[in-house]
Amino acid sequence: MEKNIIVAVFKVESEGYQALSQLRQEAGSDSYLVSAAALVKKENGVTRYLDGFDTGARSTDDTAIGGLVGMTVGILGGPIGMLLGAELGALIGANVDAGDALFDSAMLEQIAEKLDDGSVAMIALAAEENDVVVDSKFADFDVVIARFNADAVAKEVNKAAEMQVEMARQAKEELRRQEKEEFRQKIEDKKEEARRITEENKKLINDEFHFDEK
Helix, strand or coil, X not given: CEEEEEEEEECCHHHHHXXXXXXXXXXXXXXXXXXXXXEEEEECCEXXXXXXXXXXXXXXXXXXXXXXXXXXXXXXXXXXXXXXXXXXXXXXXXCCCHHHHCCCCHHHHHHHXXXXXXXXXXXXXXXXXXXXXXXXXXXXXXXXXXXXXXXXXXXXXXXXXXXXXXXXXXXXXXXXXXXXXXXXXXXXXXXXHHHHHHHHHHHHHHHHHHHHHC
């Protein structure tokens, strides 16, 4: 059976929950096996997890991608997902290489583009002989379905995860640099304040001495 990541985008949130519930109850047969599924929603530009399940069932050769649904949701809900779903230039920033951000993100980019604010999507990992049986689970809903080869998606998600770690490292370095700069500026401000007070004190003392001499 072919291993696929199935993405179903719903126009109605309640239908997403209904489809997830139905798939949870009918997760496998002789012709297909759904290992895991997650329902996500995009709100204010951020993709967040709503509900999901992991049957724990694995076909003989999909152990390596068993956590792929969770990883995909994690990427979509993180900075990479925001990058793919928004204006790239505004989010890259000065310290993130634009070339790295424009990596081959076929599935992630398609999901991010399809998920408008308020829309809901189900992401499922399935081993299936064909697409007929699983698609029939969504027949009663207003939904758009897409399929991606699970092994290709795993490579894509792993690359995105590496990039996300690098982005976090660069952001941390930039924050530390800014904190050091702010600390140095505070020291300089204090030195300047001390110099100002010293000069004022000198002037007062001189004025006082001149007064005494008269």
